[in-house]
Amino acid sequence: MIKTLVVDDSALMRRAARDMLESAGDIEVIGIAKNGKEAVEKANKLKPEVIVMDVNMPVMDGLAAVEAIMDTTPIPIIMFSSLTKKGSREALEALRLGAIDFITKPSGLQEIAKSESELITKVRSIHNSNPNIIRLLNLKKFKGEVINGNWNCPEMQNMxxxxxxxxxxxxxxxxxxxxxxxxxxxxxxxxxxxxxxxxxxxxxxxxxxxxxxxxxxxxxxxxxxxxxxxxxxxxxxxxxxxxxxxxxxxxxxxxxxxxxxxxxxxxxxxxxxxxxxxxxxxxxxxxxxxxxxxxxxxxxxxxxxxxxxxxxxxxxxxxxxxxxxxxxxxxxxxxxxxxxxxxxxxxxxxxx
Missing domain, CATH: 3.40.50.180 (Methylesterase CheB, C-terminal domain)
Incomplete structure (x- = not known):
């Protein structure tokens, strides 16, 4: 069973995500949290194999929670995000901080049903990922090491x-x-x-x-x-x-x-x-x-x-x-x- 933590400030979304994930048969929701602070605490206590996390939450938002979790005990994280311009910026920032993937945030019961297959597939896929690689990538962030080549290309060469x-x-x-x-x-x-x-x-x-x-x-x-x-x-x-x-x-x-x-x-x-x-x-x-x-x-x-x-x-x-x-x-x-x-x-x- 893939042990999963669900984090969302909406009780409806927490219940819906839990029902979707547990319908898969090979995923167990071992805990829920309603804000980022609870997510960090439960990640350390419960040791889930995957976290499904909202972005916008009170007390501590999803971005701060991702950073805190990846700095201590890296766990594969999937973000809930809208595909608005603001939502896309937040999703990109979450990936930069260490989240491995994101899915579109459902806005109602009909969209929740549509998201079920995608959510289950992504939990299964990132369960086999290596979150320490994200930490390694972040530690070796680009610091200006542009690599210059010695070019001797014909003027019209197509590369x-x-x-x-x-x-x-x-x-x-x-x-x-x-x-x-x-x-x-x-x-x-x-x-x-x-x-x-x-x-x-x-x-x-x-x-x-x-x-x-x-x-x-x-x-x-x-x-x-x-x-x-x-x-x-x-x-x-x-x-x-x-x-x-x-x-x-x-x-x-x-x-x-x-x-x-x-x-x-x-x-x-x-x-x-x-x-x-x-x-x-x-x-x-x-x-x-x-x-x-x-x-x-x-x-x-x-x-x-x-x-x-x-x-x-x-x-x-x-x-x-x-x-x-x-x-x-x-x-x-x-x-x-x-x-x-x-x-x-x-x-x-x-x-x-």
Whole structure:
């Protein structure tokens, strides 16, 4: 049984979350708390394996509670958050402080029912995660160590870097994007599994403040430029198209692939067609198999692929699937992936 603590200031939400989780059969709610202060106390006393936590609460809010818990005894935490602009900022801050994932905060009984499957799936997935990795990521936060490369690229060379991630991705992306130099001779495309809403624009804004690269949420039909990182909007697929020597981004509301949208594999299908042997792709963290088949196509096109190592990965599912598919050239700790991207770019630039 997965021992879980539910934290919410609403008695209705506490009861609903408990009923949803215990309906799974393999999840036991061992305690409830109505504010962050109680959450910290019960986390220390009850030693739950997963915490499901509201953001806005009296006495101590969810953000302060996450920080306190992760500073003492790290436990995988899922946040309840709205997908408003404010809610997205709070969710991003919670992930920065150590929460591993979030779900949309239900606003009524009908939405509670819709959230049941997602909540159960996420509790099961982060139960197998390593919250100490989040502490490690926070301890090794980016401190300005931009990695400069020795470029010798032909003027018209077309280079692309793709980064795929899911659960645990926002913290992992902070270890990579800010370390890439502003004069990168390539465009960067980030596929982070997220639902539709404001989260990805908030994530892009935060990464942009930390980076020499320009980081932005991708827009439909915009022209692709070197030295810019484009993050796929939540709830949409991102494709890359090239016509008349101009590369543009296509944002589409299609069908989910591997039950996710945006999907790494959907982006890779068009990415590899545009960049071919000048493709570099890395898979970071998350459950499932998204990216495995696409990365194999990149490798078969003489592009280069990197996977995050298990010991620095929040959830090893996606990298593991890509490795087992024979789709990965190099496995690296998260902190060494920026150097590997730069090294691969140098090799590809100087080979042309």
């Amino acid at each position: 692309g870097v793709l980064i795929g991630s899911s659960t645990g991705g926002p913290s992992s992306l902070e270890q990579i994007i800010p370390r890439l130099p502003g004069n990168l001779p390539a465009s960067v495309f980030v596929v982070q599994h997220m639902p539709e809403g404001n989260f990805c624009s908030q994530l892009a804004a935060r990464l942009n403040t930390l980076s020499e690269l320009e980081v932005k949420e991708a827009e439909n039909n915009e022209k692709v430029k070197n030295g810019v990182a484009y993050i796929a909007p939540g709830g949409y697929h991102m494709q890359i198209r090239k016509a008349l020597n101009v590369t543009r981004i296509k944002i589409i509301k299609g069908e989910p692939m591997h039950a996710v949208m945006p999907s790494v594999d959907v982006t890779v299908e068009s990415f590899v067609n545009v960049y071919g042997k000048n493709s570099i792709a890395t898979i970071l963290t998350g459950m499932g198999v998204d990216g495995a088949s696409g990365f194999k196509k990149i490798k078969e096109s003489n592009g280069s692929t990197i996977a995050c190592s298990e010991d620095t990965c929040v959830i090893f599912g996606m990298p593991k699937a890509a490795i087992e598919a024979g789709a990965i050239d190099v496995v690296k700790p998260i902190f060494e992936i920026p150097e590997e991207i730069i090294r691969m770019l140098e090799v590809k630039c100087n080979a042309n």
